[in-house]
Each structure stands twice: as C-alpha cells, then as structure tokens.
Amino acid sequence: METSTVQSFSPDPLALQAEEEDELTVEDIPLELEKTLRYLSIIIYSIAFLLGTTGNGLVIWIAGFKMKRTVNTVWFLNLAIADFIFTFFLPLSITYTALGFNWPFGTLLCKLNSTIAFLNLFASVFLLTVISADRCVSVVRPVWAQNHRTPRLASAIALSIWLAAFILCSPYLAFRDTIRDNENNVTHCYNNYAFSNDFDDLEVVALRSMRHQVMISVRFLFGFLLPFGLILVFYSLMALKLRRSHLSWSSRPFKVMAFVVAAFFLCWFPYHILSVLEVVMHHWDNKELKSAVLIGSPLATSLAFFNSCLNPFLYVFLGRDFKESLRRSILSAFETAFSEEQGKNTYSLGSPRSVSDQESQFT
Template identity: 40%
Template sequence: MKGLSSGQKERMEELDITLAPSSFSSHLKRGLNSSSQAEEVMHIVAAAVYTLIFLLGTTGNGLVIWITGFKMSRTVNTIWFLNLAIADFIFAALRPFAVVREAMRSHWPFGSTLCKVNGFVKYLNMYASVFILTTISIDRYVLVVHPVWSRNNRSTRKASIIAIVVWIIATFFSVPYIFLRDAVMDSRDQNKTRCDFSFLFEDSDDKRRINLALYVTRFTFGFLVPFLVITTCYVSICFKIKDRNWSNSNRPFIIIVATIVTFFVCWVPYHVFNFLKTTNLPKQFLEVGYRISTSIAYLNSCLNPLMYLFVGYSFRERAGVSLLSALKSVFADDPNQAKLNLSSESVRLTLRKMTGTLTSKE
C-alpha cells in the first residue's frame, strides 16, 4: 500500500475485514449447495438400484426356487442352489423399504421393529450366501478329489442337515444387529428418523471400538475365512483335474466358480470401505464410496439368476431344447445324466416337429 496515507491504509484494512466474512460465507454456501446436490444424486441412484434389485431379485430368485424346489428331483446340488436363492430372495423382497427411505432422503418412517428386521436380513443374506458358497466349494472338492468317499457318503439328507446348520450359524452372526440397530432421531434434522446403530452409552471411543469389532467380525467370518477355504478347495480341484478331460461335465463347475467369483467381486469394495470408515479420510469421500460399494454388494442378490439364465439360454440355442430343460441342466447334480436327459428331449422335439410337418402335408 505504498503512496497511501495512514488513514487510507486503516480504511482499506477495515474494508478487507468487512469483506472477508462475506466472501467466506459465499464460498461456504456454494460448498453446501454442491454437497447437497451430490447427496440428492446419491439418493436417486440408490433408489433406482434398490428398485432394480427388488424386481430382478424377486423374479429371478423366485424362478430358481420354483425350478430347484418344485420342477426337479431333490439332489445335493439343487439343495445348495435352492438355499442360495432363498437367501437372495428374502433380501431382495425387503428392498422396497430401502427405496422409500432413499426417496424420503434417509428418513425411516417404518418404526423400530422393521428397522431391526431390515438390518438383520441384510447381514443374514451376506453370511448365509457366503457360507452356502463355502459349503458348495467343499462339496465340489470332496466330489472331485475323494470320489469314492463322496459316492458312499454324499446324500440329500446330509445336504439338507448341513443347509440347516448353515442357516443357524448365519443367524448367530446376524442376531446382534437386531439389538444394535434402531430407529433414532437424526442429529442433523430432528424432523427425521434414521435406521442406524443405536448405543446405550455416549462414549465415542466405546462406539468406535464396537464398530471396529463388528467390521473385523464381518470381514473375518463373512469374507476372509470363506475366501481362504474356497480358494484352497478350487486350487486342489484344479491340480486334480488338470490331466483329465473335464469337457463332458464342466457346466455346473463353471456356474459354481462364476457364482463364487461374482460374490467376492461384489462384496470386496463393501468390506474395504467398512474399514476405511474408521480412518481420518475425508468424510464426503467415505460416504460416497460406502454408498456405491453397498449398492454393488446388494446387486449380488440378483446377479446369480441372470448368470443361470444366460448359461441356460445359450445352451438352449445350441441344444434346441426348452429353456426350462436347459436351466435344469445348469443345476444338475450329475452332468452326464443331464446331458442324456437333454439329448432325449432334443430327440422328442425333433420327432414332434417331423410329425407336425407330415400331418400338415397330408
């Protein structure tokens, strides 16, 4: 400020002090508006994703339940796929509550009981799915690596008992969320109710420790241990079959591997952001990342039926059989028997067409 008198300098400093808060306020408002717009977009996208999960998840898994539960004879494989579909169907059926919550900008209007049920079902689906996939991998390992023992001990009765035990274990890991989640008042807006964790104490360090314990439990038993068991099983299987001609019976094997890979790809980001939430990373980054990773994880509940349909439809095109029969071959316990059944149906369809052609000519 050279060339200015002391009085002019004082007036300039006063002007700077007066303008600074105004400038800061305008920047703050722009930041808040930008954050509000991003949150609005996240609510819309989440509502659309949950609607898609509800429509595809209930329809697709309902179809799998109908085929494996009512249109096929009971086998070990159909028991696994049936229980996996039931877990995903229950989760998808409750998504309308999440759609309403997102449409009302995180407000939960359904009360405490449904909040607890919603949280319980979410984690029941995660644990039941991963435990069933782990069971399928162990079953596949025994079937390939120890075929004699498998032939003598593998039965639908034992598979049914194992499935019940899996549901009991999944329930054990999910029950705590019934007590830890509740409909609570939003700290930022007292007119809103959120379905969130509710603790009986106010100590933030204790809350952080409990959250970390929940994250570690979910990651260890809902991801890491199953991942190690599944990887070990399939590495052993690959070593066992590398010198065999597996082309005659590879369809169920491919479906199972694809289902497992899809599960882990969908759930990895969710577990990563669960741990990142305990760090000091920017809050907005964590919120956006967690919501995106959660949506990806939830999509897993409707992807399995789409894979089954894709494989079944592509095989139907090649074999010239009905879609229902092609889907049955996807869930078949004995691929060679499934192939024989499909060949028989293909012959029947060919004969029916020939009969129809001859009748029309007459």
Template identity: 40%
Template sequence: MDSTEPDHDYSATLEEFTNYSKENTVSVNLHAGNCREAGCVITVIFNVIIFLLGIIGNGAVIWITGFKMKKSVNTTWYLSLALSDFIFCATLPFLMSSIVTASWIFGLFMCKFNSFVMTLNMYSSIFILVIISVDRCITVKFPVWAQNQRTAKKASLVVVMAWFMSALLSIPSAKFREINTNQTSTVICYSNYEDHHRTVVFMRFTFGFLIPFLTISTCYSILICKLRANQMSKSTKPYKIMTLLITTFFICWLPFHIISIIELNKSKNAPHDAIFHAAQQLSATLATANSFINPFLYAFMAKDLKKKCYSFLSKIESAIDEETRSAFQRTSITNSVDNRLSTAV
C-alpha cells in the same frame, strides 16, 4: 454431548445409504422427503431393478429346484442360495423408502429386522458357496466315499447348520440397531456399535470374506489339479457356473468390506465428505446387486444367447440338472479309474 443425537459410527453397512452424524446432519445427506440428487436417484433406480429381477429370478430358481426337479444334493445347495437372495430382495422396498424420504417410518422392530436380514444374506450366501466348493472337492478327491455318503437329507442338514451360523453372526446387526429422532424431527435407523465397531467389522471381514476366500481357493486348487491329472471331466459348464458364482460374489462384496475397513480409520469428528459417501453408496449397491445376479448366471451359460430370453426357466433347470448329471458322471469315471489302478497293483 446431546443425548438425543445418535452416536453414529460411520458404519458402511448396506442399510446405511443415508448417514447421519452429530457433527454434520445435512452436508452430504439426503434431505427428508427429498431425493433430487443424482446419486440418490441412481441408487433408487438400481435398487428397483435389483428388487424386480431378484424376486423374479430367485423365485424362478426356488420354483424349479423346489418343485420341478428331483431333490438332490445340488438342488439343495442352489435352493438355499436362491432362498437367501429372495428374502433379501423382499426387504429392499423398506430400504428404498428410507433412501427416498431420508427417514425411517417402519419402527424399531423392522429397523433391526431389516439389518439382520441383510447381514444374514451376506453370511448365508458365502457359506453356501463354501459348502458347494468343499462338496465339489470331496466328490472328486474321495469319489467312493462321496457316492455312499452324499445324500439330499444330509445336504439339508448342512444347509440348516449354515443358516444357523449365519443367524448367530448376524445378531450384532440387530442388537446394535436403534432408531432416533434428530433435531429436524426426522426418524433415523442407525447402528450404534459404541465400542464394538472394530469387533463387528473384523468379524464380518473374517467370517464373511477372508476365511471363505481361503477355503474356496484351496478347494478349487485341489479340484483343478485332480481333474487335470485324471482328465475325467467331459463337461466344463458346471465349473464355469461355480466359477462365475464365486467370482461375482467376491467382486460384489470386496468393495463393501474395503469401505468398512477404511471407515475404521476415519475420525468421528472428520467431515463426512461427499466422495466417501458416494463410495459407500456404490459399494452397498454393488453388494446388493449380487442377490439378483446368481439365477441369471444359471440361465445365460448356454451358447446361444439369442434364445436365452425365450427359455429362461428351462435354462435354469437345464444348467442345474447338467451339474447333477456331471457330478454323478465324474464319480463313476473316478471309481472306474480307481478300480483299474487297484487291479493293476
């Protein structure tokens, strides 16, 4: 075995749009300095769109929730979600460069850092969505406690803890990232998990999808049952927004996890066929797209779509502000209902 060649693990990670292996370095990969294949061109175009819309959209949410609106629990959640997506979108130019040139020119540190940020975005996004779901459930299920205990300061502490856990779970993405120069003098940035590939994929699927999915599903089941029983929600927009956010996340990330699991059963010596390579690119691009969709979900929830483009910033603020008012309204109504029940008893 040639020690100068990377022991590629066929890991379907976001940063691996261009895959290299010891056995087949050119059959389905993009040639260095050449991006003429349709798949490569489409991938680059999509990433340029995601980068521009992600920076603008998430930047707008950060500005509004961070500087224009009064700090609250809800604005803290959405500010954190927008920050995660904004940081991820800011690293896309490095990825686009590697796709176009099929080479990594930014050194080992950026190779590790880029992979770390991408994985950090996946974990932090889903953790924040889980936190929001649990928060909604607690607000409706235990309104008195929520009214006394839900503060922006505590919400900020929870967000810090979520980011800390996300960073810990993202360490393997940086630790096992390496650069190497292949036989054609092309520098590549790749994941060398050695014997830890299954562990990393299992960890990503478990903490980045399975547990969050079960937690969110449980919270929403409790939430829907409680709301239907008390009929205390006058506005459904906050729930529509959250439902769309969560549904979009799982639609974007499920193919990525499926491809990662499928790869575990692929032999390292098996040809890296073009169809599977296309599936990798598609699932990775779809996962990347999640980072620019969220802010547009806030803006396009209103009824008159024709006016959306002319009032994008105000719609984002209005959607988040309405959710904040609705949360307080639900708590007040629930307190009133509970007080009447207590008096009757």
C-alpha cells in the same frame, strides 16, 4: 452428533456411512453429487427388487417343486431363498432413501431389515464355501462323494449354515435402533452400539467406537476373508488334481458355480474394502479418506445389493448356450445348471472318462 452427520446420506441398513461415528457431514461433498448418488441407489435397489424377487422366486419354484431333489438343488434352493428374503425387504430401503433417509417403519422393522441384510450376506457366503468344498470332494474323492453325498446330508448342512448365519447377524437385532432428529424432522435407523443416545460422553463414544470396530472386523473376517481363502484353497486343490490327471474343466454345472462364486465376491469386494477403511478411520483422521468412504459407500452398497438378483440369470445363460437357452424352457436350463456330475463325463480331455474311472488317479 451421529444422526446429523453421515446419517442423512445413509442409503440403507448395510451402508457404511450409516455406521460412521466421526464428524463427516454431507457438506463435505457437493449437493448435486449427493443427490445423484441417492437417486442412483434408488434405481439400483428397485432393479434388484424386481429382478431378485422374480428371478429367485422362479428358482425356488423350479428347484423346490419341479426338479428332482439332489445335493445341487438343495444348495441352489437355499441360495435362492437367502436372496429372495433379502430382495423382498428391499422396498423398505428404497422408501427410506426416497424419503431423504427418514425411517417411517418403526424400531422393529429397523432391526429386522438390517438383520435380514446381514443374514443374506453370511448365509450366501457360507453356502458358496460349502458348495466349493462339495465340488472339491467330488473331484478329489469321486467314489467317496458318490457314496456319501446325499440330499439329506446337504439339507442338514444347509440348516447348520442358516443357524450360524443367524448367530452372526443377531447383534444387529440388539444394536439397530431408531432416533428422532427433531431439528430436521426425520427419524433415523442407525446402529446404537452403546445403547445410548449420548454423543458427548467420552466413555459412551469410546464404547460405541470399540463395538463398531468389532462388528466390522467380525463381518469382514467371517463374511469375506475366511470364506474367500477357503474357496481359493478348494479350487486350487481341484485344479491341481485335474492337472495331474491331464483333465480339464468341462462340467457346465461346475462352470455355473464358478461364475456364481466370482460374481458374489466381485460384488461384495468394494463393500468390504470400505468396511476396512472405516476401521482405519477410527485411528487416522484424514478428511480425504472420509470423503472417499462417504462417496464410495452408496456405490459399493448398491453393487453388493445387486448381487442378489444375478444368480438366476447366470443359471439360465450358463445352463445352456445362450442361444439355446432362448429357445428352450427356463426349466430345462435350470436342470442343466443344477445337474449332478456324479457318474457323468464331467471332466474330460480327449476320450471321455467317468468320474469313477478317475479315482485311481485322484488318490
């Protein structure tokens, strides 16, 4: 039965093992290791909550109310909103984990908590992809970008991103459910892919397995593989244009964005790899692989969650030199990180050149 297996070691709504359908129990790993991983998850979630709500709340306040509205502030504001909403709900996962994976908040919050987690994933990765495309256009077609890049257009694109992200995460509103485990006197928040608590009927089991694999595949494709591929293409095009023009990457806002993109994919990479291994486990019965997924899941999930509190610190520490950022106000550091490159000496080698001066070399 699903709820008596890996559910008892499920750290949160994103945890891979919370979705595992095979019979892998906590007896497959040492009890002390299970406790260590659970306590580690609680610590990391708590840090992510404290830093994420504070840091992203500060970004929202500064980018939304203290800075001039530009294309860049629209991008970073929406990134901060996605991370803030997610980290704001982290106490639910912290409580769930601390109670030994007993969900006391009811079915509605079970559905909402998981949906928000994946809304953050899709909204963030789509925003990073669009920001990379925006950077690419600014380098390849600087004059066109200067004439057409407007905060209004950026806001419309951001709204479309939120809509697309909600569509992709909406199945969790349907599939996420609670079930009572009377034997252990706990309530589990889990993915009821078959809309049935019958774990013995072969047709129900097959339906659950099929939908589980589809959900993982869609999440991996749209939440990692396609965005990562597109971002690589955009950065390659920028590198090619700059190399042909004998220019270098000297824009601080560009470097900030590069670090934000790198941090996101590094933090989410282990999670998505374990997701792929989950699909493999449906077709290959291997106890060692199952144990690796079970042990690695809380670590990978914790790393993914931690990404939601990193960006504000990247903005501050990369917005200006580290020592200077300690002396100057946070607002000043954010203004540097979010500044527009248009019309400035953004990319230079030797003598300074403006973006508009470079268009002939970029065509």
